[in-house]
Amino acid sequence: xxKTKIYRLGDLQLRIMKVLWANEAATVAEVHAAVGGExxxxxxxxxxxxxxxxxxxxxxxxxxxRSFIYRAAVAEEAVSRGMxxxxxERLFEGSLADMxxxxxxxxxxxxxxxxxxxxxxxxxxxxx
Numbered sequence: 001x002x003k004t005k006i007y008r009l010g011d012l013q014l015r016i017m018k019v020l021w022a023n024e025a026a027t028v029a030e031v032h033a034a035v036g037g038e039x040x041x042x043x044x045x046x047x048x049x050x051x052x053x054x055x056x057x058x059x060x061x062x063x064x065x066r067s068f069i070y071r072a073a074v075a076e077e078a079v080s081r082g083m084x085x086x087x088x089e090r091l092f093e094g095s096l097a098d099m100x101x102x103x104x105x106x107x108x109x110x111x112x113x114x115x116x117x118x119x120x121x122x123x124x125x126x127x128x
Contacts, residue, residue: 006082007058007074012041012049017079020059020072027067 009017012035019026019034026034032046050070053059061068092098103109 005078006086007079008086009058009079009083012045013053013058014079016046016049016053017058017072017074017076020070021076025069025071027069029067031070 015035016031019031023030023034028043028047028050031050032041032043035041035046050059050061050068054061054070054073058072058074059070060073061070063069088094088096088099092102
């Protein structure tokens, strides 16, 4: 099992993190607007989620003119790597070949994507 820290994020948490990664920092109002503030998602839901995410060490905040300004406390790559490693271990018992086989047989894959995969594999074989 890998020693990579696993960040288990729900859909809303991941959407919030993507906003913070893209913008470096944002107020609750800015995050709310970016994750769908016009829909059924309440401003207070986003504010509560940000507080919970801060308690988990995912985000940090600073005060600026009576507003909380949030920023990501973990890197995007750390989250994606941890989530991918977790998926690989849980669903495919660590077999990358089984995971790739599953994806190739259950998704439409363009010739362009296949060429990119072939190139990545060739580079990896050459030690790059």
